[in-house]
Amino acid sequence: MRIFAAFALIAGLGACAEPPAIPYASDERVQAVAFRAPGPNTLTVMTMVSNRNGKGAHTALMINGSQRVIFDPAGSFVNERVPEQEDVLYGVTPAVLAGYRSAHARSTFHVVSQTFEVTPEQAAVALRLATTNGAVPRAFCTSATTGLLSQVPGFQDVSSTLFPTRLMEQLAARPGVVEEKYFEDDEGTIVDGVAGIVLPD
Template sequence: MRLIAALAVCVTLAGCAPPPTVSYASNERVASVAYREPGPATITVLTMVSNRDGSGGHSALMINGSQRVIFDPAGSFVNDRVPEQQDVLYGVSPAVLAGYKSAHARSTYHVVSQTVEVTPEQAEIALQLARQNGAVARAFCTNANTTLLRQVPGFQDIRTTFFPTNLMEQMAARVGVMEEKYYEDDEGTIVDGVENLVIAE
């Protein structure tokens, strides 16, 4: 019953539901926006958490390897300036990351970012797994994220789950994790947020 309830929550949250029709970006388009955040390689778990009851609505993985991407399984974030291939968002510059968080955060949800430093090899494995994964069915966001993480050396202890906050709790227990929370108080859904979003050049 808990699994059914979790799937129902994820399906009803716009962040973990079928997105608007999105065109598959060309490899040339993806290459043209490639961005890597300076500094160490990192993996970040992004969790959308209810401000009402603390439940999780959606999760994604941001990977900063040879380039920075967001693996956004079953996500609804669609923006013309952010090319996507099979649930992977490319060109995740600081402006794009800020836009992603802003689109998800609202009066009912905030965004928790949990970042761990990894080796370049770990980040590259995660990046390739994300790119090879393919599009994810609705409500399977956290299942996809935990399945991916378990294949990265050093993360084999991650337990597979459908619950975003379960993954968040697992990450919180890891040594060296850096956590941030992002809040906004606007109304509406992620679809409204994306429609009103402006990402700076």
């Protein structure tokens, strides 16, 4: 029964799809696009939630520390203007963040962002863990995110789960969380969404 449930989970998490086989960006390019958002250090968990049944399809973690990146484990977001190394997207400017959310939000899904203000030390730990984690297997996006968060001081009580909305519910009960929901009514898939993104040169 457990084996059957595991296969059912993998089949259901469509947004945690096998990422396209593309070359990773060079260290030089990653360094060239480094961007930090103004304001405090933050951790933002993004959950892609079905508009039809409320179930989660994907989990990602945005870290704003010495630079802003998105840990997108087993994600399907691929854009030639957004450098990636082993499931980490670099150079997350406001335009890239808007494009990332827009690519995931459509008539069938919306994006829930849960943001926590953290110390520079907490952000540094999260960034180090994200950039040394390595690529994540298909359907393990939430497991990888909880595994990372549970190693960050102050988040050690985050419980491991394979289900995006279970992590979302955990985080909703934590003090200091700022939650935002993002909706669009586009048709198509995330591949269509990424193709429609226009980023500045």
